[in-house]
Amino acid sequence: MRQIIENLVSGIIKQLQDEGILPSGELPEYKVERPRDESHGDFATNAALVLSRFAKMKPRDLADKMLSALPANQKEVDRWEVAGPGFINFHIAPDRIRQLIPDILKAKQNYGTSKVGAGKRILVEFVSANPTGPMHVGHGRGAVMGDAIASVLQVTGHKVEREYYINDAGNQVGVLGWSVMLRYFELYNRSITMPEGCYPAQYVVDIAKALKEQDGDKWLSVELDMTSSPPAQVVDFAMDMIMGWIRNELATVNIHFDNWFSERTLHADGKIEATIEQLTAKGLIYEGVLAPPKGKLPDDWEARPQLLFKSTQFGDAEDRALKKSDGSATYFAADIAYHFEKAGRGFDLLIDVWGADHGGYVKRVQAALTALTDKKNLLEVELVQMVNLVRGGEPVKMSKRDGTFVTLAEVVEEVGSDAVRFIFLTRSGGAPLDFDLELAVSKSNDNPVYYVQYAHARIHAVYRQLAEKGLSVSLGDGKGDLSCLTQDAEMSLIRLLGTYPEMLEGAALHREPHRVPYYLIDLASAFHTYYNSHRILDDDVVLLGARLSLINAVRQVLANGLTLLGVTAPEKM
Template identity: 50%
Template sequence: MADTTASPHLFADMLTRVHAICAAVAAEDNWPAGIDLSRVVVEPPRDASHGDMATNAAMVLAKDAKAKPRELADKIAERLRADALVASVDVAGPGFINLTLKPQVWADALRAVLAAGSAYGRSGIGGDEKVNVEYVSANPTGPMHVGHCRGAVFGDALCSLLQFAGFDVCREYYINDAGAQVDVLARSAFLRYREALGEEIGAIPEGLYPGDYLVPVGEALAKEHGDKLLTMPEAAWLPVVRDKAIAMMMEMIKGDLAALNIHHDVFFSERSLITSGNNKVAETIDFLRAKGDIYEGRLPPPKGKPVEDYEDREQSLFRATAYGDDVDRPLIKSDGSYTYFASDIANHRYKFERGFTNLIDVFGADHGGYIKRMQAAVKAVSAGKAVLDVKIVQLVKLLRDGEPVKMSKRSGEFVTLREVVDEVGSDAVRFMMLFRKNDAVLDFDLAKVIEQSKDNAVFYVQYGHARGHSIFRNAREEAVPDLPETDEARLAYLRNAAVERLTDPAELDLLKRLALYPRMIEAAAIAHEPHRIAFYLYDLASEFHALWTKGRDLPYLRFIINNDAEITRARLAMVQGVVSVLASGLAVLGVQAPTEMR
């Protein structure tokens, strides 16, 4: 059973101390009541030469305190200098306060890692708040491609990050099974059905899906129905073929996701909104109309590129502009069917009814224009009680040795997710899909992600974890024969190590990096940015490898000193801290932490 206890947090501790000092200054100087201290932060300074931590307290409170920022900073700094953790305080520029902490703080920070073990970095900031994260949601018309892969990995890592930060997360996949594209899928599958019955179908007609992945669907239909479907009009066979094709496509998609160890809690069908005997789209439209959010009107012609749901006629329009959108939006097409947006509104209203007020949608690169209308819709259906954050996942450029990879034979149109996972492995795919901010285009080079070099981030981080375990093995052979092999036993064994003997600047830098982990987790969770973990792990691994290399040149810095058992145990404790945090961060990203590299 996983340990869910939140671990100690040095930055949160210092923030509490800064808040207490600000409150004391407020009382002494008779500040107005109710000044908001939530704007005060304690964070690492951008320039490490400025100290270990910095606070903006004087900058954000000066106006309320009716004081000059620099003068207020001097008052706060004076009290901070008396704090037991603080070695020195400097006031910089107009009022920034930079803190340098005592070396003992970093030894205690390592002890906190050893004490918490696998729970180190776990946070309670989520307060068990329910969060719905909708991600992937690829149309069920074929296998997943590399673009879907990035959104799948991002969404899954974000869910794990939020859970680690104390949120109650629901992983949701919205199946787009009610639009015209699934009718095209059915017609494409019907062609393969005819082929399975022995008919020569020739080239796949333009507008249908050409991939070989529909051959098994045709064969399954032939086995189940024989040639009966051939005698039916399209109106009769199309729903039968469509349901079978969607079911088989979803099984394929779930298999593709499983190859990346991605599993959703909920697969929600768009079609179920209108075919379950309780038409939630109509119900939602009636709800919005009753509160004055829908009216009959005409839209001006769209500027720039054409809009897929624009029609020059009087129609039912959602007052999206009343909730922050740029234009009001149509809900019902001229043929009486619902727009995609109408179904999406009903879907998000249903999420709200299920108790979710914290909603996150992960969209592909071509859905940037959809953000404002969906946020407007969520405001309308929840009376402002729910908040929707939309994360755009940009395109992936698939390369091999710098050259673009050609499309897949299997799909006929693109390189599939499964082909990439089969070639380079799930770990490389997951880590490298997160080793860039989600809204930046990603170059994914199939050759480079399997290189064993510092330039390959996933290898470098996993090698850091494996190197730590190699050090443990060497220590058992050379100096500490009773060093336990299991993580829990080793943590207990090293908790009493004399870690205050870790005084070299490179050692202290490594301890400072470990102390930053819980704050990084919280900041990444609040910002919905799991890439921060990948960046952090690479930096941690880099500092660890650099210290190991330094020990080769300077023998007194080696991790194992045969004639000094105390410093050896202290450095093994430091290695354990690195190993624990690397394993923790990799687990959040869904990447393995190997104990040796082959």
């Protein structure tokens, strides 16, 4: 529908240019947008405001001029006016608006989808929680956000793949292995002490028990030496088990990945060295000594020469190390190789969803990727702020170290996947989130997911009533006469249905999936208002059919939105 108005306005401007009222050639951009206030029409343009200078006229005078140039034969707009400082408001003809109902019912689950993405290939990487323990609530937020960003991009015509990067290399893997070994020794009645930095939590005990079950005392003779690597088979056993948990937890919140990418393969395939060579060839690698960090100085800090990448050439604050003191690759080096590898798979855009605690890391990865590909904006990073877990207003301390964190699985168990997803999504990622367990657990209507689902279930209830009265469901197929839908509540509802596709485009463009739940709450609210003041099952069959068609369209859009968010659309509550 927006297209109709945009064509109309651009046609008018062209005509005014031909008449010499506006100068020919490039003019500044104007907008056609949905006014916030319904009384301002269905669409408004600021063209007269933007162009007044070029016409050497007052905005309102130019607006009047533009309207007199409106083609006489068009039927889409039946009212228009100049308002405020010089906006032009367009009111779409009611018949054209009602036409949305059959359009939606025909498109079904495809209503709202568009092709604005033009098949652009996008890789969305998210979660990527370390395989050293179960996912906590913070991971859950990133997971749901990443998944929703991917979904919103998909329905707007992008070709999307979801990827999980498994950090199965590096120090933490050895730490995990030794932690399991210690718990394993403990099961054989050896007394142990958990060194600082190890993972003491219960899940490590569970892994040790499973290890004992499978291998018996096979590993008892292993000598405890934290400076060396633990047995590879033990490490793999632990990581496989944890990754199994993570996959399960993700599945319970309806998240499924296309690819699981292992960091180890980068090391094994020599991708890291190859990437460093590429950078070296570009003259961006040197041996140097970094200045001491500006914050509180680590106890063991010492100046030492390192292999450095000149990320300052690409806007970063410091050059960054690629090799550790023991000569092995840093996490950063592996991450460069990983992102370079992703770029090599031919994506038009890479999106990473990270926790805000990794925010300081964005520039250096973008710098490296730009250096390697000569593309400036290939990598986009969406930062998701922290989740503060609260129980009845009291903060819950979370720490992997003492094992007091609350896992995502526990929260999902208590609250349900629908509520978890909806709460995480009904918030822009830029703001920290207080997640109150007590509130979320208390299945009260504080939780907007029920509000939206209830609207959906209510519509199904009406249709059940219809069947009981022996009337045909096909009355609501949108094919009958809809001209009796003249009430304000009805027209606002239909108009709202019409904005769904635009809302999705905005959500995709700005990577703001929270717009979807907010829209659904709005739609549910408009429906509840309508439902309370108008009887659907009217004795007049024509009116009955029209209203059934209307709420059927509402049901379709609610279902589409909820499904998109990975939330169920129940027929009964």
